[in-house]
Amino acid sequence: MKQRFVMKCGGSTLAALPESFFGELRELQQSGVSPVIVHGGGPAISETLAKLGIETEFVGGLRKTSEAVLDVVEMVLSGRINKEIVRKMSSCGAQALGLSGVDGQLITARLVANADEIGFVGDVTDINAAVIEGVMAMGYIPVIAPVGIDAQGQRYNINADTAAGAVASHLGVHQMIVVTDVPGIMRAVDGVKQVLPVVTVADIDEMIASGEIYGGMIPKVRAAVQCIQGQVQEVVIVSGEEPGVLTKAVREGGVGTRIVKGV
Ligand SMILES: Nc1ncnc2c1ncn2[C@@H]1O[C@H](COP(=O)(O)OP(=O)(O)O)[C@@H](O)[C@H]1O
Numbered sequence: 513m514k515q516r517f518v519m520k521c522g523g524s525t526l527a528a529l530p531e532s533f534f535g536e537l538r539e540l541q542q543s544g545v546s547p548v549i550v551h552g553g554g555p556a557i558s559e560t561l562a563k564l565g566i567e568t569e570f571v572g573g574l575r576k577t578s579e580a581v582l583d584v585v586e587m588v589l590s591g592r593i594n595k596e597i598v599r600k601m602s603s604c605g606a607q608a609l610g611l612s613g614v615d616g617q618l619i620t621a622r623l624v625a626n627a628d629e630i631g632f633v634g635d636v637t638d639i640n641a642a643v644i645e646g647v648m649a650m651g652y653i654p655v656i657a658p659v660g661i662d663a664q665g666q667r668y669n670i671n672a673d674t675a676a677g678a679v680a681s682h683l684g685v686h687q688m689i690v691v692t693d694v695p696g697i698m699r700a701v702d703g704v705k706q707v708l709p710v711v712t713v714a715d716i717d718e719m720i721a722s723g724e725i726y727g728g729m730i731p732k733v734r735a736a737v738q739c740i741q742g743q744v745q746e747v748v749i750v751s752g753e754e755p756g757v758l759t760k761a762v763r764e765g766g767v768g769t770r771i772v773k774g775v
């Protein structure tokens with residue numbers, strides 16, 4: 513079987529991704545490696561909400577999502593950001609096809625347990641892997657916006673790290689690569705911040721408890737822990753601005769932070 517991996521591209525880094533990043537995707541695709549992309553867009557959503565005068569707030573790393581916020585989330589993620597990524601990939605010669613979790617019921621979801629507090633935020637209940645595999649079989653890289661849907665047609669705002677982890681689990685890929693604005697999970701050693709090359713599930717619990725992992729890194733490591741309970745062997749957190757980072761993560765290793773079950 514062809515080598516496949518899931519890549520989550522964070523909103524924090526999308527605007528800063530160099531052209532070479534999209535060129536790497538083309539090269540990987542041409543060499544027979546099949547990426548599946550799930551993207552975020554948190555900063556762009558916040559910016560549009562601010563322009564429209566709609567208040568936004570995060571509770572435990574998740575955006576409080578009213579009906580009005582949900583409209584903006586869908587517009588920004590499935591519209592602007594999804595098409596921006598597809599366009600950049602196409603102009604670098606990669607074949608990409610954009611979808612949201614609504615298309616083909618690709619991501620089905622239900623309300624999170626604390627919906628009373630945070631509104632239309634979803635937990636993933638299922639992934640329609642057949643749609644993703646069909647898109648790949650046609651020779652396209654699927655580019656997925658993390659908006660979910662349920663049987664009644666209700667939409668949900670899903671954190672992009674959570675959605676990517678669920679896609680990785682359901683496809684049974686070996687590796688998930690999380691592309692963000694920092695070169696990995698960092699920890700201060702003698703007052704100097706260093707990237708940790710390998711982190712285990714036990715380390716993660718400790719680092720969250722001590723406050724060394726906080727904010728937007730929390731949904732990433734939680735999604736990582738969830739998917740490496742199954743077939744996914746490793747989750748690698750890398751910076752999108754580092755030249756050659758994707759090829760290194762897929763082919764050589766030795767880049768960013770690898771999250772593994774145990775050592
Ligand atoms: N231990 C840590 N190492 C590195 N970054 C961390 C750590 N803990 C928290 N962070 C924060 O996580 C951020 C990345 O998450 P986020 O801003 O949500 O990015 P994205 O949009 O890519 O999902 C970093 O910019 C950093 O501020």
Ligand SMILES: CC(=O)N[C@@H](CCC(=O)OP(=O)(O)O)C(=O)O
Pocket residue numbers: 521522523524551552553554555557573574575585633634658669670671672673728
């Ligand atoms: C529920 C929730 O918080 N959804 C996120 C979805 C986008 C996202 O996760 O984007 P990043 O990967 O750039 O953070 C949001 O509304 O911002």
